[in-house]
Amino acid sequence: xxxxxxxxxxxxxxxxxxxxxxxxxxxxxxxxxxxxxxxxxxxxxxxxxxxxxxxxxxxxxxxxxxxxxxxxxxxxxxxxxxxxxxxxxxxxxxxxxxxxxxxxxxxxxxxxxxxxxxxxxxxxxxxxxxxxxxxxxxxxxxxxxxxxxxxxx
Amino acid sequence: xxxxxxxxxxxxxxxxxxxxxxxxxxxxxxxxxxxxxxxxxxxxxxxxxxxxxxxxxxxxxxxxxxxxxxxxxxxxxxxxxxxxxxxxxxxxxxxxxxxxxxxxxxxxxxxxxxxxxxxxxxxxxxxxxxxxxxxxxxxxxxxxxxxxxxxxx
Numbered sequence: 001x002x003x004x005x006x007x008x009x010x011x012x013x014x015x016x017x018x019x020x021x022x023x024x025x026x027x028x029x030x031x032x033x034x035x036x037x038x039x040x041x042x043x044x045x046x047x048x049x050x051x052x053x054x055x056x057x058x059x060x061x062x063x064x065x066x067x068x069x070x071x072x073x074x075x076x077x078x079x080x081x082x083x084x085x086x087x088x089x090x091x092x093x094x095x096x097x098x099x100x101x102x103x104x105x106x107x108x109x110x111x112x113x114x115x116x117x118x119x120x121x122x123x124x125x126x127x128x129x130x131x132x133x134x135x136x137x138x139x140x141x142x143x144x145x146x147x148x149x150x151x152x153x
Numbered sequence: 154x155x156x157x158x159x160x161x162x163x164x165x166x167x168x169x170x171x172x173x174x175x176x177x178x179x180x181x182x183x184x185x186x187x188x189x190x191x192x193x194x195x196x197x198x199x200x201x202x203x204x205x206x207x208x209x210x211x212x213x214x215x216x217x218x219x220x221x222x223x224x225x226x227x228x229x230x231x232x233x234x235x236x237x238x239x240x241x242x243x244x245x246x247x248x249x250x251x252x253x254x255x256x257x258x259x260x261x262x263x264x265x266x267x268x269x270x271x272x273x274x275x276x277x278x279x280x281x282x283x284x285x286x287x288x289x290x291x292x293x294x295x296x297x298x299x300x301x302x303x304x305x306x
Binding site: 001002005006008009012013016019021022023043044047048049050055058059062063066067068069070078079080082083084086087088089090091092093094095096097098099100101102105106108109110111112116117119120121122127128129130131132133134135137138139141142144145146148150151152153 | 154155158159161162165166169172174175176196197200201202203208211212215216219220221222223231232233235236237239240241242243244245246247248249250251252253254255258259261262263264265269270272273274275280281282283284285286287288290291292294295297298299301303304305306
């Protein structure tokens with residue numbers, strides 16, 4: 001078994017045993033194999049629905065390294081990232097991810113990963129009411145941003 | 154213009170002017186129209202690639218209310234939520250969302266919202282290397298979780 005995945009699994013089990021959140025763990029390492037951060041799902045402990053293991057280690061690694069760009073780092077996670085985590089991984093510029101269990105495995109123990117994936121593929125459209133209003137009034141903020149050549153992360 | 158969207162827009166502009174992050178703002182209100190939290194993109198200020206406006210107000214509202222369940226609240230955001238934020242909204246059980254600018258508008262000023270949406274629809278598959286390993290070694294943590302009837306959030 002991959003040694004970093006072993007650590008991710010141990011984090012998953014530790015977090016679940018302590019009641020901190022679901023059984024999900026993750027590790028971020030550099031290309032030399034040094035561990036930057038390890039962590040687990042903290043949704044229940046932190047009352048934070050965004051505190052999935054991958055988001056926790058991304059936030060913590062960025063804090064440690066003083067950057068929002070993790071393009072030189074590798075992520076190991078005990079379960080296939082949900083769409084929130086996968087998008088967070090892309091926003092963080094991580095290019096290499098290893099995962100163990102699947103979204104279907106997560107679905108079987110009661111988590112909604114597969115439902116959210118299906119929603120993003122165009123199914124289950126009644127899951128949430130999402131309505132556009134006031135575009136003309138808000139687009140000005142975007143034009144202003146572009147004109148000022150602000151940093152794009 | 155909707156009064157909550159007006160506030161989301163002002164947050165977007167304030168955050169961009171201060172260099173805290175992209176021009177995105179969001180507000181969470183209860184069904185009586187009381188504002189719980191307002192906020193803006195803080196990616197640059199916090200060195201946190203997950204600190205989008207919607208994630209910021211979800212985290213902050215959960216903290217204020219002492220829950221990870223926002224099913225009785227409504228979210229207003231100055232731009233269509235990216236897949237990370239949309240998934241965070243679903244994980245938080247928010248059922249009603251109003252947005253102003255679109256993913257294409259965000260794309261035009263340099264943000265990757267539309268690229269991530271396309272990735273999740275099955276395109277741009279070379280955006281990231283995502284590989285499965287060690288499922289058999291990790292699935293045990295899931296079985297253990299289910300057997301113990303842990304809380305599903």
